[in-house]
Amino acid sequence: MSLTPDDIARIANLARLELHPDESERMLTQINGFFGIVEAMRAVDTTGVEPLAHPVAVIQDVALRLRADVASEPNQREANQRSAPAVERGLFLVPKVIE
């Protein structure tokens, strides 16, 4: 299986990445090269095997913990917005989305 230039364009759009034509071309070659080594993985029989997300779950139950639903953080709006590219009156600014 090989990806086509159209696939690259579709994935780049999903990933919200603008790619220049030469970049797309390079990406296509490199990603297809990578999927060459992925074929070995696809051929493995995994019938009946459960996917593993938290590795320690191999030997014991791992329950992903939930925090009590209480406000624990103080208001730090200014500190949190200090590195934002565009802020006005405590709000993040984005280009106009609704006409």
Added chain:
Amino acid sequence: MHSASKPLHDLGVAELAASLRAGQVSAVEAAQHFLGRARSHESLGAFLAIDEEVTMNQARAADARLAAGTAGPLEGVPLAHKDIFVTKDLPSTAGSRMLEGYRSPFDATVVRKLADAGVVTLGKLNCDEFAMGSSNENSAYQPACNPWDLSRVPGGSSGGSAVAVAARLAPAATGTDTGGSIRQPASFCGITGIKPTYGRASRYGMIAFASSLDQAGPMARSAEDCALLLSNLCGPDPDRDSTSLDLPTEDFARSLNDSIDGLRIGIPKEFFGEGLSADVRTAVEGVLGEFEKMGARLVPISLPRTELSIPVYYIIAPAEASSNLSRFDGVKFGHRAKAFADLVDMYKKTRAEGFGDEVKRRIMIGTYVLSHGYYDAYYLQAQKIRRMIADDFQQAFKSCDLIAGPVAPTVAWKLGGHGNDPLADYLADIFTLPASLAGLPGMSVPAGFGDGAMPVGLQLIGNYFTESRLLNAAHRLQQATDFHSRKPEGV
């Protein structure tokens, strides 16, 4: 005031902590000494940020606590952080243009815990962009040079950390390991590093790459120093990291001096096949012989899916990365493109400008394998084989107490040596990926020298939660050999 026979920068963490407690050296003196070295070795490219005022303020506070008798176990010991940990008082970039000038409103848990233990921060260390790479050449700012041969890479992604420790610019550093990013640079630079069991160290404030794999750990010159640091940076973080394990804090140095007589060391045949270069094999076999002299027994084992761990890792890690890195949208923090047509165009141009090539490649691979129609065939399949790889280790640990092999197939390669071939980098990760996928603790311990007189690292892999046993074996080896205390010429 310092009167010990060795120069300050040759003291390890344990020795330095003792000298500080005994008043033989002050935290201010130590900080000044290491800052001076960082300045005079700037061309190594180890640091991305230094703020002398921040460091000296911390050092003065440490001296005050030492004088008042309220000192922590590492009071006044200077240390530098990989720039993947966010810090309130220093910039945090993850080696990316995307975060140029970024200031975090909080400290990572690992940073805070080490500060609570008394550590003084020397600065932030260079790394591959978002920890994606194994040569430090993917840093958006500067490459770092291997102090053993300036024309070679230091390894990565925690390259700056390994350089700083090997060149005596810091007695220790933090690193993170997703697929080998502590072990491989430690190996390439001749230092000691440990990645604990997944979930031991909090990931809060570690800029996320692949959340089911990322783990923090210390890099220093000896196993003893790593044990001290690890004891102070691990521990549950229940309110901040949902994957952090509910395990009490441990003293990982407690069994450093235990005998290893009768220890069964598993030797996976897949780690000693054709892909292993002869010089690395010779060095690794040399230290395995040292273990045998101390009464350990070498047991042949098999990790049959070692090669498969490459595609499995390079599906899972990019999938998680593509999701984690979606937060970089030019709105809440980080870079924003100057000119764009609309909101979507702003996202696309911002991300095109802010991310480097390797990061883009991994975002593309990750987006693809998570996209509709491909999820089962790639991501889910990879997660299933991940379980089989973890099961293989459990099978192996029935006949051995720990596993040993090389960290990497070769010594450090030349800067630019892998050219523009990302696959060459991926394939070189073969020996570190299996333990990462299984979430097992792993170490790199200096094992001698190979081609070009470059350091070789021995990898030790333990079962879950057996960090103290790994450190014990490494410490005993370091009592019998002096590879860990050698230093590069001119340092």
